[in-house]
Amino acid sequence: MEVVRMKHRPMRMLVCSLVGIAALCVVVFSVVTEHMQEKGAETIRYIGESYMSSMSRQVTMHLGATLDLRIDQVSDMVEEARSLNAEQLRTSARARQFDYLALYQPDMPPEKTLYPILGSRLVPDDPEGLKNHMEAGEDRIDMGRDQLDGRIILISAPASGEITVDGRTGTGLVAGVWSSYIDENLQHELEAGMVESWAVIRADGGIVGRAPGFHVSEGPDFLAWLRGRENGGDIASELQKAMEEGGEFSFPLTTESGEANHVYCGPVPASSWYLLLNTSYGPVNSGIDGLGSSWTSTAFGGCAVILIALLTVFGWYIAVTRRQLHDLEEARRAAEEASQAKSQFLSNMSHDIRTPLNGIVGMTAIARSNTDDPEVMTRCLSKITSSSRHLLGLINDILDMAKIDSGRMTLNMEQVSLREVMQELVTIVQQQVKLKSQSFDVYIDNISVEDVCCDSVRLNQIFLNLLSNAIKFTPEGGNIKVTLYESPSPKGDGYIRSHLQVKDNGVGMSEEFVSHIFESFVREDSARVHKAQGAGVGMAITKHIVDAMGGAIRVKSQVGVGTEVDVILDMEKAAVSESDMHLPNWPMLVVDDDESLCMSAAATLKSLGVHADWTTDPNEALEMAEKQKNSSGAYRLYLVDWHMPGADGIEVAKELREIAGDNVRILLTSAYDKDDMEDAAKDCRIDGEIAKPLFKSTLYYGLMKYMGDSPEAEPPGEEEAEEEHDLAGRRVIIAEDNDLNWEIAEELLSELGLELVRAENGRVCVELFGKSEPGEYDGVLMDLRMPEMTGYEASSVIRAMDRPDAKTIAIIAMSADAFAEDVQRCLDCGMNAHSAKPIDVKTVAMLLERYMPEKK
Known part of the structure; x- marks a missing residue:
């Protein structure tokens, strides 16, 4: 028995030891596990708080950098x-x-x-x-x-x-x-869950703005709300102190629903604001709840989660940073493109100005070399005047682009002759067409109303922009066709619908670019158009003008085929009484290679009382002349086009002269320079020339020289009669600070008989008038921009003087400030009227006569 007990004793001791060790292991493991769980929880909370504080600081820094960039952009615009x-x-x-x-x-x-x-x-x-x-x-x-x-x-x-x-x-x-x-700027952080909500507060706790999800405060005062919470007084005091010192502060916060949150507060640069970012402990608490099963697996799992989270956040942050840098680069590129477009507009604007400027320079050179030929001088000065007006209109349009883009463009309605508009247009572009050897045809079809009411400068700008584009993008030797016709207007009998069509066989445009053609600073990026100068604003301006006139514009184009632009305008008929245009019914033959032009000319001649035959074949014209020469219906007048494919109008005219003899009239017609026609027709026995376009009045006055009793007949406006102005002896003060402008005004206006007195600025003008006797001066021509006292101020002072003529003396503004608001400001300051520079003598004389007191 003893032996048996001795055998079992070690076993019991081993079992007890095993149990004790097991129990000790369990106790120790449990204690260690519990301790590690607490330490792990504390560590995770500490890591979470540090992480969220760091991320919140990065968000604030990111917002601050964005706002700093915004401030720098505003500073850049201050310099701009x-x-x-x-x-x-x-x-x-x-x-x-x-x-x-x-x-x-x-x-x-x-x-x-x-x-x-x-x-x-x-x-x-x-x-x-x-x-x-x-x-x-x-x-x-x-x-x-x-x-x-x-x-x-x-x-x-x-x-x-x-x-x-x-x-x-x-x-x-x-x-x-x-x-x-701010919400948009933080959208990426909000979507990623890094920041749940935000608020912007002042140092006194007042809420400037908050995101819809910012539910950690009720009412407009965050500090007051924080003090009302349990243990919130100390946090509120520390937060207020940190804000007063301009520092950062973060603290944990439990919501009403018991959710643990972390709040970070940081200053917003260049302001008295502070940004509050609210993040949740939810993801961190989920990790703590999983710690109960095994502190080892939890630790590794937590590390894995943290690593994955950090890697995810880091990868997301890199992606967001790259995306933000990309957005900033796109914004920078867009700003550079806008700046480059403006710079390109300024550098290429010379192309648009050179069109009329070439006419001025060229005609001036011709006039200098022909000072002994009054006829050449007269023609050159007439063309210089025409080109100068177009140049002035172009400059006004360029300066008025801001008003056009903002939709505040105004129209100056006046009586306009479509015939004169088309003739001036042809005169301006002739040189460009000639330099590129282009075929240029102008067709006038079914025009019964030549005088309309519209803005002549804007109408010229439409025509010139379209035709300049056609010339610019049509290669040498190309064809350009301008057609003007009319139809009934849906607005009623008091209006006429005019159709202008400009068609060319130039480089054309792609269908995609046509959809953007009316946008400002847009040009097709194609090697076909790189050599063509231009700012890319012509069609945008044209579209604005057409819209302001209540019209429509359509563009059809095909690459390599050409472009067709159609403009439709409903214009009011001018209240003028047209003279009875009627010509003797001479047998007449029209010879032109274009069938449409022949039919249009024949129809117009029929309305003038003349039956005319026509043909597009020069050989057929010679046969018709031979056949009719001995009959009662022999042609008495021939209209022959100068340039016809395969035939020269000069040569055709010579052969017609040989057939018909010296008793007939042979006239050349062409859309090219009339001077060139005259040079080509010298010594060719040709009676005269008629410049296209062939309006009814153009044919009437052109043919009357050779058919009627008044061989010197001229269309109205061709040679304007000098009006008589009764201004002799009238004394006028000219307030002008510029010596050159004074010299020009003195030279031009003294020819009217005016006695002129100069005032170098507005103050001198006021002194001259104040020291004069009542009625000593009849009027004042007032510049607006002058030193010491402007024209506006001087006019107001004169009108306020206590003397009988202060309210009646004529005060006319004469200035280069010619926008609608300038004119209105002149009227508001007491001036009678406004005349824009360059000086138009007839306009100034008319205004003086209208507003000066009658002679005593």
Whole structure:
């Protein structure tokens, strides 16, 4: 028995030891597990808090960098404002994706401090704070509202000195974006769950703005809400102290639903704001709950989760950074493209100006070399005048682009002769067509109303833009065809619908580009058009003008085939009494290679009382002349086109002369330069020339020289009769600070018999009038921009004088400031009328006669 007990004793001891060791292991493992669980939980919480604080700091830094970039962009626009106009600033602001842009005017009332350049008027929440920062030369970010009480983030940048926009002077620029900009900026973080919600507060705890998901505060004061929570007073005090010192602060926070959150507070650059970012402990708590099964597996699992999370966040952060850099690069490229388009417009604008300028320079050179030939001098001066008017209209259009783009373009309605418009258009482009050896034809079909009411400058601009494009993109030797015809207007009998068609066989355009042709600064990127100069605004301006006139424009084009542009305008008939146009019914033959032109000319001649035969074949014309020469219906007048394919009009005319004899009239017709026709027709026994387009009045007055009793008949407007102006002995003050302008005015206006007295500026003008006897001066021609006192100020002072003639003396503005608002401002200051420079003597004389008091 003893032996048996001795055998079992070690076994019991082993079992007990095993059990004890097992129990000890269980106890130790349990204690260690529990301890490691607590330490692990604390460690995970610490890591989570550090992670969320770091990420929150990165979000704040990212937002700060974005706002700093925005401030730099506004500062750049402040410098741009010194050289760009308002429209260019608007384009720059849009390129930088600003919703608003305003000029800061410190001397205006608070509600008008910000003069709108882009978007509606803005009103800052803290006008005094904005003023203080502007005066101190400091950038600032603040809140404001627009006219619809929308919340706007205001980004202001002061200027080193004054800047001027739209004639207004300020000390800086204020740009604006919607308050949702912060939410959009943090959208990636919100979507990724890194930040659940945000709020922007002031140092006193007032909430400036918050995301819809920011539910950790009720009411407008975050600090007051925080103090009302359990143990929240100390946190609120520390948070307020950190904000007062401009530092950062983070703290844990439990919501009403018991959810654990972490809140980070950091300052927003260039403002008195602080950004609150709210993140949740939810993902971290999920990791802690899984720690109960095994601290080892939990540790490894936690590490794996953390590593995966870190790798995910890191990879996401890299992707977001790359995406943001890409967006910034796209924005930079867009801004550079916009700037390059503006620069290209300025550098290429010379092409559009050279069209009439070439006519001025060329005709001036011809006039200089023919000073002893009055007839040549007269023709050259007439063409110089015509080209100068078109050049002035073109410059006005370029300067008026801002008004066109903003939809504030105004039309100056006046009586216009379509015949004169087309003749001047042909005169301007003849040289370009000639240099490129292009075939240029003008067709006038079924035009019964030649005088209409419209804006002549805008109408010329439409025609010239379309024809310049056709010439520019049609190669040498190409064909250009201009057609003008009319049809009944749907507006009624008082209107006529005019159709203008410009067709060429040039390089053409792709279907894709045609859909963008009316956009500003757009040119087709093709090797076919690289040699063609242009700014890319002509068709955009044309479309705006046509729309303003209530018309329509259509473009059809095919690459390598050509382009056709159709413009339709409903224009009011001018209230003029047309003279009875009737010609003797002489037998007449029209010879032209174009059948449409022959039929149109024959129809127009029929309306003048002349039956005309026509043919497109020069050989057939010779046969018809031979056949009719001995009959009672022998032709007495021939109209022969100068340029016909396969035949020269000069040679055809010579053969017709040999057949018909010296008793018939042979006239050349052409859309080319009349001077060139005259040179080609010398010593060829040709009686005269008629320049196309062949309007009814053109044919009537052109043929009357050879058919009627008045061989010197000229169409109205061809040689304008000099009007008699009864201005002799009238004394007029000319307020003009520029010596050259005074010399020109004195030379031109003294020929009217006026006694002129110069005032070098507005103050001298006021003194001259104030010291004169009542009635000593009959009028004042007032420049607007003068030193010491402007024309506006001088006119107001004169009208306010206590003397009998202060209200009756004629004050006429004579200035290069010729926009509609300039004219209206002149009238508001007491002036009677406005005459734009360059000086039009007839207009000035007419205005003086109209407004000067009658002679006593």
